[in-house]
Amino acid sequence: MSRGLHRYLAVFAALAGMSAAGCVSGSLASDTGPRPAGYAWSQAGRQMVHVGEQVEFDFVLQDWAWSFQAPLGIADYCVVYVGDERIEIGPDIHGHFRFSYAFHDLPAGDAVTIRATPYQTRGSRDFMKIREQWIEGDSPYDQADRAVAFADAIRLLAYRVPVELTIARPANDLDLQSGVLKIRRTDGATTSVFIDKPDRPGFTMSGPEPDGYYRAFYQPRGNELNATGTTDVEFVMYDTLGQRHYASQTLDTP
16 A cells, blocks of 8 residues: 555544544634634634735644643644645644745735644654655655644635825925825834835826826735724825825725
8 A cells, every 4th residue: 555545544534533532623713814802813714815915823723622722742733735835833832833924926816725734743754845845755664644633724815905095286286205105003013105216116196187186006015904904094295385285095904
């Protein structure tokens, strides 16, 4: 029997045994999905992620009463698939399997499934990463690692929300170089964005247009926005006589 077939049969048998015993389960959560006030993690099965956002994930074991179960002696590592990409994570000092992933290559409108399964090592690990490639061991004498809980999964849908603001053309024309766009997050972080230049990407301006308005446009990066809820944007620009002109926008960032 090939080691690959042996491995899958062993995983199937282990999962069948877990189902009967019901002794341990796994829970995957992220910091980008909807959650009650005061909670850091979301366990929602379907969540939204902004293009380019770096998301933190947390996987834990639970006992039969859905309470945290320390992995010592139960699970040595966790296998995570982000789509087809394989990642292996060991537990931290608190017994959590935590990792982060930046979704730069997930276009708006596309979705990806993140799936996590805890394993107990038996002999040598089933896979080794060599030169950025995962290689499966092929020894028929080495037991396959044991999955100790069913995989838990989160489905992420990518979205992108632009900043679009208008300012009426004043009698004394605007000084386009004076503009500052500020994106404010609920954790107190503020991103200041200036007009786009070859050596400094920023917001772009159009106008004055026939309707008498200037328009500012900016495509935020994922982690400039709140992970959930809404995000406030403020825009200030001065005219050639130093008068202040203001616009604001509230972005939906689910």
